[in-house]
Amino acid sequence: MLNVEDLPRLTSPQDLEALKSRVLPRIAIRKDPKAPPHNDVTHHVMICCDTGCASSGSKAIVESFHKELTARNMEKTVDVVVIGCHGFCEMGPLLVVYPDDVYYTRLRPDDVAEIVDETIINRRPVPKLLYHDRETLRPIVRYNEIEFYAKQNRILLANCGHINPEDIEEYVAYDGYKALAKALSQKDDPMALLEEVKKSGLRGRGGGGFPTGRKWELCREAPGDEKYIICNADEGDPGAFMDRSLMEGDPHRLLEGMIIGGLVIGAKEGYIYVRAEYPIAVKRLKNAIAQAEALGLLGDNVLGTDFSFKIHLKEGAGAFVCGEETALIHSIEGKRGMPTARPPFPAVSGLWGKPTNNNNVETWANVPGIILRGGDWFASYGTDKSKGTKVFALTGKIRNTGLAEVSMGMTMREIVYDIGGGVQNNKRFKAVQIGGPSGGCLPESMIDRPVDYDSLIEAGAMMGSGGLVVVDEDTCMVALAQFFLSFTRDESCGKCTPCREGTTRMLNILTNITKGKGKAGDIELLEELARNVKLAALCGLGQTSPNPILSTLNYFREEYKAHIYEKRCPAHHCVDLISYWIDPDRCIGCGACRKKCPVQAIDGTSKKPHTIDVAKCIKCGACLGACRKSRAVFKK
Amino acid sequence: MTVIAPSPSHIDLVKLEPIFETYKNVARGSLIPVLQAAQDAYGYLPTLALETIAERMNAPISQIYGVVTFYAQFRLVPRGKHVIRACQGTACHVRNSSTILETLKSTLGVTAGGTTADLQFTLETVACIGACSLAPVMMVDNDAHGRLRPDRVPEILDQYRS
Numbered sequence: 094m095l096n097v098e099d100l101p102r103l104t105s106p107q108d109l110e111a112l113k114s115r116v117l118p119r120i121a122i123r124k125d126p127k128a129p130p131h132n133d134v135t136h137h138v139m140i141c142c143d144t145g146c147a148s149s150g151s152k153a154i155v156e157s158f159h160k161e162l163t164a165r166n167m168e169k170t171v172d173v174v175v176i177g178c179h180g181f182c183e184m185g186p187l188l189v190v191y192p193d194d195v196y197y198t199r200l201r202p203d204d205v206a207e208i209v210d211e212t213i214i215n216r217r218p219v220p221k222l223l224y225h226d227r228e229t230l231r232p233i234v235r236y237n238e239i240e241f242y243a244k245q246n247r248i249l250l251a252n253c254g255h256i257n258p259e260d261i262e263e264y265v266a267y268d269g270y271k272a273l274a275k276a277l278s279q280k281d282d283p284m285a286l287l288e289e290v291k292k293s294g295l296r297g298r299g300g301g302g303f304p305t306g307r308k309w310e311l312c313r314e315a316p317g318d319e320k321y322i323i324c325n326a327d328e329g330d331p332g333a334f335m336d337r338s339l340m341e342g343d344p345h346r347l348l349e350g351m352i353i354g355g356l357v358i359g360a361k362e363g364y365i366y367v368r369a370e371y372p373i374a375v376k377r378l379k380n381a382i383a384q385a386e387a388l389g390l391l392g393d394n395v396l397g398t399d400f401s402f403k404i405h406l407k408e409g410a411g412a413f414v415c416g417e418e419t420a421l422i423h424s425i426e427g428k429r430g431m432p433t434a435r436p437p438f439p440a441v442s443g444l445w446g447k448p449t450n451n452n453n454v455e456t457w458a459n460v461p462g463i464i465l466r467g468g469d470w471f472a473s474y475g476t477d478k479s480k481g482t483k484v485f486a487l488t489g490k491i492r493n494t495g496l497a498e499v500s501m502g503m504t505m506r507e508i509v510y511d512i513g514g515g516v517q518n519n520k521r522f523k524a525v526q527i528g529g530p531s532g533g534c535l536p537e538s539m540i541d542r543p544v545d546y547d548s549l550i551e552a553g554a555m556m557g558s559g560g561l562v563v564v565d566e567d568t569c570m571v572a573l574a575q576f577f578l579s580f581t582r583d584e585s586c587g588k589c590t591p592c593r594e595g596t597t598r599m600l601n602i603l604t605n606i607t608k609g610k611g612k613a614g615d616i617e618l619l620e621e622l623a624r625n626v627k628l629a630a631l632c633g634l635g636q637t638s639p640n641p642i643l644s645t646l647n648y649f650r651e652e653y654k655a656h657i658y659e660k661r662c663p664a665h666h667c668v669d670l671i672s673y674w675i676d677p678d679r680c681i682g683c684g685a686c687r688k689k690c691p692v693q694a695i696d697g698t699s700k701k702p703h704t705i706d707v708a709k710c711i712k713c714g715a716c717l718g719a720c721r722k723s724r725a726v727f728k729k
Numbered sequence: 730m731t732v733i734a735p736s737p738s739h740i741d742l743v744k745l746e747p748i749f750e751t752y753k754n755v756a757r758g759s760l761i762p763v764l765q766a767a768q769d770a771y772g773y774l775p776t777l778a779l780e781t782i783a784e785r786m787n788a789p790i791s792q793i794y795g796v797v798t799f800y801a802q803f804r805l806v807p808r809g810k811h812v813i814r815a816c817q818g819t820a821c822h823v824r825n826s827s828t829i830l831e832t833l834k835s836t837l838g839v840t841a842g843g844t845t846a847d848l849q850f851t852l853e854t855v856a857c858i859g860a861c862s863l864a865p866v867m868m869v870d871n872d873a874h875g876r877l878r879p880d881r882v883p884e885i886l887d888q889y890r891s
Contacts, residue, residue, distance in 0.1 A: 144860050
């Protein structure tokens with residue numbers, strides 16, 4: 094682990110270049126398989142230990158490597174590097190072995206000895222541990238040949254999974270902080286830098302899609318010497334984790350973007366407001382800030398210039414509404430995180446009443462690339478009005494769960510089928526929900542449209558932060574809308590009546606419908622309430638809260654009608670409208686279901702048909718999964 | 730409605746001193762970090778600690794109480810030895826997290842937010858822990874358990890019983 098005290102203070106762009114030249118030989122084998130070993134290190138084993146892979150057991154893989162390497166006296170020649178997210182979380186734990194660039198997935202600790210013996214000592218891949226192509230079943234050695242990655246354009250996530258996120262030197266070796274050096278060389282002409290950001294066409298990645306350059310300009314032009322910038326890392330959308338992965342996998346890119354932003358806007362302090370539920374991200378950011386300060390890239394006299402900039406880390410305390418910028422500002426100030434009416438906009442009067450610019454993690458992290466390679470380069474990706482790339486979190490009933498970065502304008506079909514591998518378990522695709530609790534869904538008929546800010550709005554959804562939840566024939570759309578409303582109802586801060594009461598009323602109606610207590614007129618009442626809440630709520634949380642209802646009503650009105658008029662849930666999801674039943678003609682009395690039932694609701698003797706006590710049954714479906722031999726358990 | 734628990738008399742207020750020391754030079758905005766640190770020290774926020782924080786930070790107790798009850802992270806009552814957080818995020822929802830929560834409730838005999846009588850487990854829900862690839866997920870203390878099925882829940886809990 095890098096020791097902060099050992100880091101030299103850099104006082105000029107030349108110092109930064111010199112550091113890069115010093116570090117490059119250390120990581121050369123990752124870029125060039127023929128590169129000579131550095132300090133006798135012949136191999137790098139890069140193991141993802143992000144939240145996803147860590148939950149699948151990657152820590153045990155790391156320990157197993159240390160053990161096996163020590164046993165073979167190889168711990169000095171093989172570096173085990175903990176990295177951030179590769180994006181293919183479905184296949185975790187995963188790792189890459191350099192210099193041969195071999196990608197292994199779904200590992201268990203007892204696979205490690207074979208990797209050491211075969212791949213590191215004999216330099217041969219272990220075919221059974223490689224990823225296998227879904228169609229051809231052929232093993233694939235290099236990860237960029239896997240269909241999940243082939244259609245992606247990883248310009249923002251370029252470093253994620255390739256560098257050690259706890260080592261600033263590796264970031265520098267991959268041209269890190271070079272954009273900052275370039276920006277500092279033009280610091281007397283910040284308008285030129287602003288122009289570059291405007292030219293890039295970058296729009297806010299947190300959901301709104303407001304042009305970033307224009308936002309910066311408003312804050313820059315606001316009167317006052319004391320200004321602040323904020324990074325909204327309160328990624329509260331359930332089903333979105335791209336910001337977490339960026340912070341965990343490449344934290345310096347975010348810091349560099351913020352420092353450049355501070356320079357352009359004229360702020361000397363920035364705040365990162367990060368969810369406390371992301372402990373690894375918090376740890377990596379703290380570490381990154383300390384290292385950047387030690388190198389003189391953050392703090393007083395950045396890179397030897399008269400520009401100084403400080404970054405503070407604030408841990409959120411769990412309130413979704415704090416994603417709304419005025420609420421977030423109050424939370425940083427130590428108050429209840431409740432939104433206030435705009436104007437005044439934060440650009441004029443924000444944190445501590447001073448001009449404040451707030452962008453989300455992905456937006457800030459796009460800035461270094463734009464400054465280093467130019468606005469035109471960034472604008473060469475994407476569509477006419479939505480430039481660049483967007484990171485999507487693919488989740489739900491999709492085969493390849495994970496993070497995918499694609500050019501704006503790719504169709505939803507390509508994202509879901511070509512990258513995501515289509516729907517799990519050969520079920521039928523029903524819809525993709527995008528934009529979280531503020532967003533909407535796109536049914537089969539809409540997924541050939543390009544994915545960009547404007548076309549999603551037209552379709553009644555929104556980009557949001559980019560969480561894509563695929564749902565199949567087993568998902569009830571009324572229950573999905575109810576799920577989102579129960580979320581927004583819980584998270585409504587209660588300040589304004591339309592949101593506080595509106596979400597409660599809408600949720601009550603939806604809950605009644607899913608319980609089979611819906612009545613004629615409910616749909617019309619929902620629509621009326623939805624319109625009013627949209628118009629009258631104080632902040633974005635309330636204004637967008639009816640979107641999941643409106644969009645499911647728009648595309649799946651028949652499902653609502655089936656619940657209300659026929660007391661039937663077409664997806665067999667709503668527990669009050671279904672029951673489990675064992676077909677006595679099929680049941681062979683094997684007892685598998687009886688053993689799996691967590692509430693002892695199944696009765697029966699061996700080799701005789703079993704029965705379910707509906708009074709005890711909690712409808713968990715465990716029996717359905719357990720009944721494999723005779724397939725006698727049904728939902729009805 | 731949240732009710733402030735009666736404060737046991739053995740709350741050791743000395744634990745707050747290092748926290749005040751850390752934040753004494755932070756001019757503004759330090760209330761939430763102080764409360765977070767205090768909760769780390771006690772496991773929850775005892776009334777006596779809140780009163781001390783109010784006094785030392787020169788803020789009315791009503792303001793502190795307002796902040797504490799606004800954020801999901803803060804707790805006014807002690808929790809069980811192990812905290813279970815059942816994820817209720819979208820990805821988990823569409824992969825049937827509700828059945829996991831139901832199984833947890835029936836196995837433990839508590840509702841969400843409740844603590845078992847033997848003080849072994851507290852059951853909470855969480856909006857999303859960002860491990861959507863493993864849905865449905867629950868956290869027990871700091872361990873994430875993914876790809877859950879209702880029938881696996883009791884055996885996972887058994888690992889934590891002592």
